[in-house]
Amino acid sequence: MTDSSLIQVSGLRKIYRGAEMPAVDNLSFVVHEGDIFGLLGPNGAGKSTTIMALCGLLKINAGSIQIFGLSINQKGAEIRKLIGVAPQEIALFPMLTAYENLAYFGRMYGLDRATIRQRVDHLLEDFGLKEKAKVRVAHFSGGMKRRLNLIAALLHRPRLLILDEPTSGVDVQSRKMILDYLLSLQAEGVTIIYSSHLLDEAENLCSWFSILDEGRLIAEGKLKDMPAMNSGSRNLEQLFLELTGKRTRD
Amino acid sequence: MKILATIRKEFLLLVRDAGGITLIFLMPLALVIVMALIQNNTIDEFLETKLEVLLVDEDRDALGAELERAFRASPNIRLIKQVDHEALTAETARRLVQRGKYKTVVIIPKDAGAMLQRKNKNAVVRLLAHYGLSDKKPVADALPAPEIQILFDPAIKANFKQTLTSAVEKIVAHVQSDGLMDEVQTHMGKMTKKPKIKMDLSDMIIVRQENAVENNKRGMPPNAVQHNVPAWSMFAMFFILFPLAGNLIKEREEGSMLRLRLIAGSSLPVISGKFIFYFFVCLLQLLLMIGVGLYIMPLLGMSKLVIGTNYPGLLLVGFSVAMAATGYGLLIAVYFKTPQQALSFGSISVVILAAIGGVWVPVFLMPEMMQSISPYSPLNWGLEAFNNLFLRNAETAAVLPDVARLLCFSGTTLGAGILIHKSRTVL
Numbered sequence A: 001m002t003d004s005s006l007i008q009v010s011g012l013r014k015i016y017r018g019a020e021m022p023a024v025d026n027l028s029f030v031v032h033e034g035d036i037f038g039l040l041g042p043n044g045a046g047k048s049t050t051i052m053a054l055c056g057l058l059k060i061n062a063g064s065i066q067i068f069g070l071s072i073n074q075k076g077a078e079i080r081k082l083i084g085v086a087p088q089e090i091a092l093f094p095m096l097t098a099y100e101n102l103a104y105f106g107r108m109y110g111l112d113r114a115t116i117r118q119r120v121d122h123l124l125e126d127f128g129l130k131e132k133a134k135v136r137v138a139h140f141s142g143g144m145k146r147r148l149n150l151i152a153a154l155l156h157r158p159r160l161l162i163l164d165e166p167t168s169g170v171d172v173q174s175r176k177m178i179l180d181y182l183l184s185l186q187a188e189g190v191t192i193i194y195s196s197h198l199l200d201e202a203e204n205l206c207s208w209f210s211i212l213d214e215g216r217l218i219a220e221g222k223l224k225d226m227p228a229m230n231s232g233s234r235n236l237e238q239l240f241l242e243l244t245g246k247r248t249r250d
Numbered sequence B: 001m002k003i004l005a006t007i008r009k010e011f012l013l014l015v016r017d018a019g020g021i022t023l024i025f026l027m028p029l030a031l032v033i034v035m036a037l038i039q040n041n042t043i044d045e046f047l048e049t050k051l052e053v054l055l056v057d058e059d060r061d062a063l064g065a066e067l068e069r070a071f072r073a074s075p076n077i078r079l080i081k082q083v084d085h086e087a088l089t090a091e092t093a094r095r096l097v098q099r100g101k102y103k104t105v106v107i108i109p110k111d112a113g114a115m116l117q118r119k120n121k122n123a124v125v126r127l128l129a130h131y132g133l134s135d136k137k138p139v140a141d142a143l144p145a146p147e148i149q150i151l152f153d154p155a156i157k158a159n160f161k162q163t164l165t166s167a168v169e170k171i172v173a174h175v176q177s178d179g180l181m182d183e184v185q186t187h188m189g190k191m192t193k194k195p196k197i198k199m200d201l202s203d204m205i206i207v208r209q210e211n212a213v214e215n216n217k218r219g220m221p222p223n224a225v226q227h228n229v230p231a232w233s234m235f236a237m238f239f240i241l242f243p244l245a246g247n248l249i250k251e252r253e254e255g256s257m258l259r260l261r262l263i264a265g266s267s268l269p270v271i272s273g274k275f276i277f278y279f280f281v282c283l284l285q286l287l288l289m290i291g292v293g294l295y296i297m298p299l300l301g302m303s304k305l306v307i308g309t310n311y312p313g314l315l316l317v318g319f320s321v322a323m324a325a326t327g328y329g330l331l332i333a334v335y336f337k338t339p340q341q342a343l344s345f346g347s348i349s350v351v352i353l354a355a356i357g358g359v360w361v362p363v364f365l366m367p368e369m370m371q372s373i374s375p376y377s378p379l380n381w382g383l384e385a386f387n388n389l390f391l392r393n394a395e396t397a398a399v400l401p402d403v404a405r406l407l408c409f410s411g412t413t414l415g416a417g418i419l420i421h422k423s424r425t426v427l
Helices: A047-054 A076-082 A098-108 A113-126 A142-154 A172-187 A199-205 A236-244 B002-015 B018-048 B062-073 B090-098 B112-130 B158-192 B224-238 B241-254 B256-262 B267-300 B311-335 B339-357 B368-376 B378-390 B396-423
Strands: A005-014 A024-032 A036-040 A062-067 A083-086 A160-164 A191-195 A208-213 A216-221 B051-057 B077-080 B104-108 B149-152
Touching: A005 A047, A005 A191, A024 A047, A024 A062, A024 A191, A024 A208, A024 A216, A036 A047, A036 A172, A036 A199, A047 A062, A047 A160, A047 A191, A076 A083, A083 A142, A083 B256, A098 A113, A098 A142, A098 B002, A113 A142, A142 A160, A142 A172, A160 A172, A172 A191, A172 A199, A199 A236, A208 A236, A216 A236, B002 B018, B002 B241, B002 B267, B018 B224, B018 B241, B018 B267, B051 B062, B051 B090, B051 B158, B062 B077, B062 B104, B062 B112, B062 B158, B090 B104, B090 B149, B104 B158, B112 B158, B149 B158, B224 B267, B224 B311, B224 B339, B224 B378, B241 B256, B241 B267, B241 B311, B241 B339, B256 B267, B267 B311, B267 B396, B311 B339, B311 B378, B311 B396, B339 B368, B339 B378, B368 B378, B378 B396
Parallel strands: A036 A191, A036 A208, A083 A160, A160 A191, B051 B077, B051 B104
Antiparallel strands: A005 A024, A005 A062, A208 A216, B104 B149
């Protein structure tokens, strides 16, 4: 592991029981501290499998994952204390209010009542949800739920944030609010792994890209340094299509 | 703190779920009341053998009078001598039973008393002549015996037939022994010139019937309320798996469980918090259903639930049943991956365990083979423990074996549930 690398994935392989092909195969990459790392790829490329493996929720068949210099296989619980994850699903209790949801997750992170109150108030304010603190999540719009989903991952002030489609199904205003907040987190030194289908969004946000297809890493680096970009692709979407082809991957 | 937070979260989710509250509290209450009402007659019929008996006394002598007196004194028989304000004849009574309007008729034929008296007289003469105490000669040919006829509706249960026939035979034997004694006194009186003395042969031997209870405490016979309240309370408590499994699988499907799995050290507090919360819900269910037995059942014309006097024992049994029910619900919730699987398997398995355990039909009414399987159901352990407390007013020591079984069952299911839940943290 180099000095600035926060995550080091080496030779990762995962094949699910009954599957013919591995979900990820011989995947290696490094995430540097303070980066917003774009994990991109078409459906079935292996992005979610990679994220689950990074969170220690997946038994891998081969390879190694080191986060904060710790092996995920041996120190999974310790690593999970330092990372925040906003899954693609709205991982909240719809029948609880925004405050009750966050207070519960805060308790589960081991925070005391005063800290929870202070952080929840602050985060709800930042994400424009303070007025909705006592409203049940079931009555929230898609954008509000998505913002709250992100807040729940930030309560314990993680050093590494893993986001799976964090702006999926949200309106323009909510998207801007989320992306601006992510950039402010990056400025504070938080490292972010960002997985999305929205390539224009990724292009503006991420400082480093990894493009997966059929479980394999097919390109990585800074956008301007990618050879394909130099060979004529004008933006990330063109590069993506050039690398992965136009065949649908349903 | 994490466990308390989970308990609070579960509480908020439940109180905001009207369907869940109905399922957990109102449905079981309705179930207990309906089942007790339905089974009220069935169990009472079996236990008390209350029977309407038509009596046609064409003899109008001591035999009929004694039968009437005995029938009227019996708590299990309702004597009917008139129908539609008209005295019954053998013919009309026979027709009423044939048509199924009444279940049975006892007909004492004309001259039955006189025939019995003649037979008694002949028997005594024969006895005295044998020992040389009388010169009279007994009648050589057998005298005809009076025939008391008992007609039954063919649909009547065999045990009713047996009960009534035994009762009539007992009364006839009593009348016959009185008649014999009187006849002996008549002959002896003639020989000794001494008057008859009154002899009561009814207390020559006493058969005392009593419920066997410990420590001379007063027990009580089972009835529909005594059976149904604890039985269906346990049934409802085991159905805690519905909200428990439904809630847990929903959390898994919606993603909130994934977030909890991502939080280090949350697995055990989440499961423990759920277990403790639903354990208290089970206890509350039991409390409510005992309340129904104490206060609502009497208003509906049923007997009041008698819970004995061993309240610490009752608390212990309630605690153990709630532990077992919650443990089982938790295991089902974590083992199955979809609500359909969990709820289908869970509900059918609880119905089977309840049937085996004696919830639907009391164990003593089951076929012998089922009675031998019954002790393997946790619902049977709970029901036996409740019966020990309610019906036999037993000491706590008497329920400890069943309590131990329930707690072992709870520990096993809870342990398996925790292991499965933890193993699924890593896919």
